[in-house]
Amino acid sequence: MDEPTPVIELTAARKTYSSGQIEFEALRGIDLRVQSGEYLAIMGPSGSGKSTLMNILGCLDVLTTGSYRLGGDDVEQLSEAELARVRNHRIGFVFQQFNLLTSLSAWRNVELPMIYGKVDKSVRRQQAELALERVGLRDRLENRPGELSGGQQQRVAVARALASDPTMILADEPTGNLDSASTKEVLDLFDQLNDSGRTIVLITHELEVAQRARRIVTVRDGQITADAPVKAVAA
Numbered sequence: 001m002d003e004p005t006p007v008i009e010l011t012a013a014r015k016t017y018s019s020g021q022i023e024f025e026a027l028r029g030i031d032l033r034v035q036s037g038e039y040l041a042i043m044g045p046s047g048s049g050k051s052t053l054m055n056i057l058g059c060l061d062v063l064t065t066g067s068y069r070l071g072g073d074d075v076e077q078l079s080e081a082e083l084a085r086v087r088n089h090r091i092g093f094v095f096q097q098f099n100l101l102t103s104l105s106a107w108r109n110v111e112l113p114m115i116y117g118k119v120d121k122s123v124r125r126q127q128a129e130l131a132l133e134r135v136g137l138r139d140r141l142e143n144r145p146g147e148l149s150g151g152q153q154q155r156v157a158v159a160r161a162l163a164s165d166p167t168m169i170l171a172d173e174p175t176g177n178l179d180s181a182s183t184k185e186v187l188d189l190f191d192q193l194n195d196s197g198r199t200i201v202l203i204t205h206e207l208e209v210a211q212r213a214r215r216i217v218t219v220r221d222g223q224i225t226a227d228a229p230v231k232a233v234a235a
C-alpha cells in the first residue's frame, strides 16, 4: 500500500548563513519525513542546527539547496502571501520565551493570530475560549501573563498555537524556561494533543524531554546522526 503524503518531507536540505565574507553551513544535507499524527523530538547540543531546522520547517526561512514539501506542497514554489497563509493556518508555533503580550489577557493573546488570520470577530472569542479550555485554562481567560505561572503562560502560548487549528505544532525548547512541575504540565498537554491526532515536532536539547515523544531524531553539526523510536532509544 502507498504511504500517505507526509506532513514534512525534507530532501538533501542545506542551509548556509553568510555574513560578509564568512559562510557557515548550519544544515548539511538533511533528509527527514514526518507522517501525520507523529510526535517527533529533534534533539542535539546547542549550535547543532535545531532552530535553523525549526525555522525551515515553519516556513520562517528558506533552504539554500534541497527541497521542503509541507503537506505535499513544494514550499519553494509558494509566494510570500501563500507562505504567510501557511504559517498562519497550518503551523502552530511555540517558543522557549512564551512571546505573550504582557498587557493583554490570556484570551486576547490567543485571539491575536486570528486577527492576523482575518478570522471573523464573532468567532474569535469563542475559538480562543475553546483553545484555552483545551489547555485547561478555562478559568484564566481574563488573566494577564504576569498573573500566571510559567507553565500556565506556556499553555496560553500552546492555546494560541492551537486556535488556528493547525496541521502541526512546532515547539522550539518549549520547556527551556520552565521548572520541572511546569515542564510536566506542558509535556502532559502535548501527550493529549498527540493522542487526539496532532502532529508535533518538539525541539529540545534535553533527553528527558525528548523521551516524552514517540520518535527521536538526533542532530549534530547540521546532520541527522540518529533517528529511532523512543523505546529503542530508552533501552
Ligand SMILES: Nc1ncnc2c1ncn2[C@@H]1O[C@H](COP(=O)(O)OP(=O)(O)O)[C@@H](O)[C@H]1O
Residues within 6 Å of the ligand: 017, 018, 019, 024, 026, 044, 045, 046, 047, 048, 049, 050, 051, 052, 053
Ligand atoms: N542568522 C545566522 N547567521 C549566521 N550563523 C547562524 C545564524 N543562525 C544560526 N547560526 C549558526 O548556525 C549554527 C546552528 O544554530 P542553531 O540552529 O540556532 O542551533 P541550535 O538551535 O541547535 O542551538 C550555529 O553555529 C549558529 O551560530
Ligand SMILES: [Mg+2]
Residues within 6 Å of the ligand: 050, 051, 052
Ligand atoms: Mg536553538
